[in-house]
Amino acid sequence: MEQIRQRNKTRQFFLKGLPFGGNNKIYIQSMTNTKTKDVEATVKQIKELERIGCEIIRVCVLDKDDAYAIGKIKAQINIPLVADIHFDPELAIIAIKEGVDKIRLNPGNITNKDKIKEIVTLCKERKIPIRIGVNSGSLPKDLPLSAEGIVEAARRHVEILEELNFYDIAISLKASSIDLSYEAYKLAAKTFPYPLHVGITEAGTSFNGLIKSAIGISKILNLGIGNTIRVSLTDDPIYEVKAAKEILKDLGLSKGFPNLTSCPTCGRCQYNMIPIAKAIEEYLDYVKKDIHVAVMGCAVNGPGEAKEADLGVAGGIGEAILFKKGQIIRKIKEENILEELKKEIDLF
Amino acid sequence: MEQIRQRNKTRQFFLKGLPFGGNNKIYIQSMTNTKTKDVEATVKQIKELERIGCEIIRVCVLDKDDAYAIGKIKAQINIPLVADIHFDPELAIIAIKEGVDKIRLNPGNITNKDKIKEIVTLCKERKIPIRIGVNSGSLPKDLPLSAEGIVEAARRHVEILEELNFYDIAISLKASSIDLSYEAYKLAAKTFPYPLHVGITEAGTSFNGLIKSAIGISKILNLGIGNTIRVSLTDDPIYEVKAAKEILKDLGLSKGFPNLTSCPTCGRCQYNMIPIAKAIEEYLDYVKKDIHVAVMGCAVNGPGEAKEADLGVAGGIGEAILFKKGQIIRKIKEENILEELKKEIDLF
Numbered sequence: 062m063e064q065i066r067q068r069n070k071t072r073q074f075f076l077k078g079l080p081f082g083g084n085n086k087i088y089i090q091s092m093t094n095t096k097t098k099d100v101e102a103t104v105k106q107i108k109e110l111e112r113i114g115c116e117i118i119r120v121c122v123l124d125k126d127d128a129y130a131i132g133k134i135k136a137q138i139n140i141p142l143v144a145d146i147h148f149d150p151e152l153a154i155i156a157i158k159e160g161v162d163k164i165r166l167n168p169g170n171i172t173n174k175d176k177i178k179e180i181v182t183l184c185k186e187r188k189i190p191i192r193i194g195v196n197s198g199s200l201p202k203d204l205p206l207s208a209e210g211i212v213e214a215a216r217r218h219v220e221i222l223e224e225l226n227f228y229d230i231a232i233s234l235k236a237s238s239i240d241l242s243y244e245a246y247k248l249a250a251k252t253f254p255y256p257l258h259v260g261i262t263e264a265g266t267s268f269n270g271l272i273k274s275a276i277g278i279s280k281i282l283n284l285g286i287g288n289t290i291r292v293s294l295t296d297d298p299i300y301e302v303k304a305a306k307e308i309l310k311d312l313g314l315s316k317g318f319p320n321l322t323s324c325p326t327c328g329r330c331q332y333n334m335i336p337i338a339k340a341i342e343e344y345l346d347y348v349k350k351d352i353h354v355a356v357m358g359c360a361v362n363g364p365g366e367a368k369e370a371d372l373g374v375a376g377g378i379g380e381a382i383l384f385k386k387g388q389i390i391r392k393i394k395e396e397n398i399l400e401e402l403k404k405e406i407d408l409f
Numbered sequence: 410m411e412q413i414r415q416r417n418k419t420r421q422f423f424l425k426g427l428p429f430g431g432n433n434k435i436y437i438q439s440m441t442n443t444k445t446k447d448v449e450a451t452v453k454q455i456k457e458l459e460r461i462g463c464e465i466i467r468v469c470v471l472d473k474d475d476a477y478a479i480g481k482i483k484a485q486i487n488i489p490l491v492a493d494i495h496f497d498p499e500l501a502i503i504a505i506k507e508g509v510d511k512i513r514l515n516p517g518n519i520t521n522k523d524k525i526k527e528i529v530t531l532c533k534e535r536k537i538p539i540r541i542g543v544n545s546g547s548l549p550k551d552l553p554l555s556a557e558g559i560v561e562a563a564r565r566h567v568e569i570l571e572e573l574n575f576y577d578i579a580i581s582l583k584a585s586s587i588d589l590s591y592e593a594y595k596l597a598a599k600t601f602p603y604p605l606h607v608g609i610t611e612a613g614t615s616f617n618g619l620i621k622s623a624i625g626i627s628k629i630l631n632l633g634i635g636n637t638i639r640v641s642l643t644d645d646p647i648y649e650v651k652a653a654k655e656i657l658k659d660l661g662l663s664k665g666f667p668n669l670t671s672c673p674t675c676g677r678c679q680y681n682m683i684p685i686a687k688a689i690e691e692y693l694d695y696v697k698k699d700i701h702v703a704v705m706g707c708a709v710n711g712p713g714e715a716k717e718a719d720l721g722v723a724g725g726i727g728e729a730i731l732f733k734k735g736q737i738i739r740k741i742k743e744e745n746i747l748e749e750l751k752k753e754i755d756l757f
Contacts, residue, residue: 199714266671294673307616
């Protein structure tokens with residue numbers, strides 16, 4: 062039933078040893094919202110994000126203190142670190158020398174051409190890829206707000222790197238409109254041979270933004286386009302990573318993660334199910350097994366409707382039944398549901 | 410840029426005066442999770458859901474007390490009321506006599522054929538439509554778990570109604586797999602001339618379920634299929650309605666609702682933006698205007714990136730700037746941002 066997507070062909074390169082682009086894995090990335098110069102807070106956040114499944118992390122480099130923090134951060138984390146730099150080439154040079162794994166930089170925004178050459182030379186020596194990130198909100202004034210305008214903005218940056226024989230390029234083209242993003246990525250996939258970083262920008266909070274990102278990113282991924290995704294939310298970046306994981310799982314694009322089925326509670330539900338479903342969801346965030354768990358409201362429909370699940374509970378009055386692959390195993394008292402279900406997940 | 414969808418052609422009928430099916434509006438529906446017999450709690454929940462944008466509400470009818478509550482509930486609410494009935498024809502007959510606006514009932518599950526005739530005759534007299542709701546978890550044992558199996562299960566129920574010359578039918582075909590749901594709705598749209606009620610069942614919590622529902626429902630709506638949607642979440646049904654509104658807005662399928670843009674907070678953000686974005690999102694839930702509001706982290710990128718917004722704020726240190734259509738209007742102290750932005754929304 063799963064749909065076969067023909068992945069978009071792209072160049073490939075390595076990002077801190079990770080094969081990137083082409084038919085390789087679609088990596089989950091996020092961005093810290095700490096001050097980068099606050100090394101302790103930044104490392105703490107990165108480690109939390111890494112633990113929940115973040116595979117590439119970006120930090121904002123606003124000044125030299127941020128840039129000089131890169132080395133100290135790198136020393137304490139495992140996933141590739143990307144420095145987000147605007148306008149100031151010196152910050153890029155420091156970040157590179159500090160050992161950053163990738164930079165996000167739009168070379169067209171740097172007026173000093175010698176500085177661009179210096180950055181590109183350093184990136185070549187150290188095999189550091191560059192992401193060009195175009196945002197629909199900050200297009201050059203001569204370009205229209207359209208897919209063509211966004212792709213042309215990216216092309217201008219790309220050309221600068223290509224003229225310097227630099228090709229380890231990733232590109233993003235973010236808009237806050239789903240349709241505009243979709244058309245821009247579709248056109249970019251035809252225009253450039255480079256891997257694409259997919260996201261919808263300024264999507265909103267972890268409710269509305271979650272919906273918009275899920276619709277937009279899935280529509281683009283369903284074209285076979287995308288080599289890394291970032292869900293941008295106005296919230297703790299933990300939710301960005303959780304959401305990205307969920308989108309990839311829902312599209313059958315990532316394996317080895319758990320899947321939770323839970324029914325909408327209705328008048329048939331006889332126990333306090335919502336907190337149990339939420340607690341199990343949180344528990345599963347840190348489980349790296351291909352397990353399907355169900356939390357169902359009623360014993361009448363529960364085991365049947367969730368018969369695909371490896372493991373599940375369905376509530377009764379003051380108790381629940383535990384079932385495996387649709388077969389009822391035993392009864393559990395309501396107060397022990399959470400604990401027993403966690404145990405069963407661990408044993409699986 | 411908005412994509413033109415050719416709406417799937419269907420029969421049309423009226424649901425408590427609302428034109429339903431065909432090219433009519435795609436209605437937002439939800440289901441209460443109170444005990445239906447608890448009239449006070451049920452009416453309270455329905456009124457909250459109605460206030461936030463719910464257009465059709467379903468209640469679970471498990472026994473005669475629930476069925477006899479229908480009239481009392483109807484007397485206190487404005488939106489159409491649907492009774493969800495399984496197996497027991499007597500409950501349907503009571504609900505209809507109590508004045509329910511629509512019933513959800515699978516006639517194939519009722520063994521007494523005279524009772525089906527009685528229900529259908531009553532529905533015809535009172536112009537009450539019937540929704541047939543097939544769920545992938547409870548297919549007849551002789552049918553495969555596939556789009557064909559699900560549509561065949563629906564067809565068996567539909568035939569019973571058609572033989573009694575009853576055609577005010579809506580159909581749902583829910584699965585918890587996105588791909589299976591998508592294929593089933595696509596096949597159903599070709600097979601039946603009836604309006605379709607779209608949803609993904611047992612999607613999960615208001616985080617994971619939100620993502621799965623957004624991906625699945627949008628994919629089906631993008632085919633031009635769907636006359637009403639329900640987002641099923643293991644949470645307060647308020648979130649189901651908010652999510653449904655958001656999905657329709659994101660696809661350009663509903664007008665007259667506000668739109669919030671907010672950037673992901675990053676290290677550039679100098680004020681406590683997340684609570685402000687969330688509070689504005691909640692405020693906008695109850696605003697019925699076509700207004701685009703932006704809550705942005707930094708004054709450097711904010712007004713430019715959100716220049717499409719009618720109204721917005723972008724933070725500085727201890728203050729924010731208020732902008733309209735990309736033009737900066739005035740500064741606001743951090744502690745007054747929320748209040749001033751709400752005032753501006755009211756004035757718009």
